[in-house]
Amino acid sequence: MAETTARRTIPISMLVNGCRHHLAVDPRHTLADLLRDQLGLTGLHLGCEQGVCGACTVHIDGEPVVSCLTLAVEAQDVAIRTVEDLAQDGALSALQQAFLAHGAFQCGYCTPGFLMVGQHLLDQGLATDRDAVREGLSGNICRCTGYEPIIDAILSVAQQEPRA
Ligand code: FES
C-alpha cells in the first residue's frame, strides 16, 4: 500500500476571547501558530520563539502563558484570552490607556506581552508595589523603552482600582 503523505490533524475545541472554536490542528504547531495563522489573531508577537522574551504571552484559563512554547493541541477545552480582547467596543482598556499616558512603548513589539502579564497582575491583585510588578514582569523583555514607564503604567491602574 502506498504510504500516505497526508498530514494528520487533531480536532480540538477551545474558547478564544469568549468565542468557541472547533479546529483541526497540526500536532506540530504551537498555540502561537494556531492563534496567528488559523484565527488571524496577530496581536501576539513572535520574538525569540524560545520562551525568553514574553512577546507571545496570552492567558490560558486566566494564567499568562508563552504561546510559542505551548502546543496547539494543549488548548483542548481551555479558555484563551489574547491582547485583542483587552479593548472592548472600540474603547481601549484602562491598562492600554495607561501605557499610552506613560509612554510605555516605542516600537511596540513587546507590548502585547507586557499588556497581558500586566493585566494578569491587576486581575489577581498582584500589582501591589514597584518590586512586585517588576518581579511579575521578569519574563518579559523590552529593548526600547526601559521598564520604568511600563511599571508606572501598571501601578497607575492598580492605584485606581478599588481593593477587593
Ligand atoms: S516569542 Fe514566545 S517567549 Fe519570545
Ligand code: FES
Ligand atoms: S517597545 Fe520596542 S521592544 Fe519594547
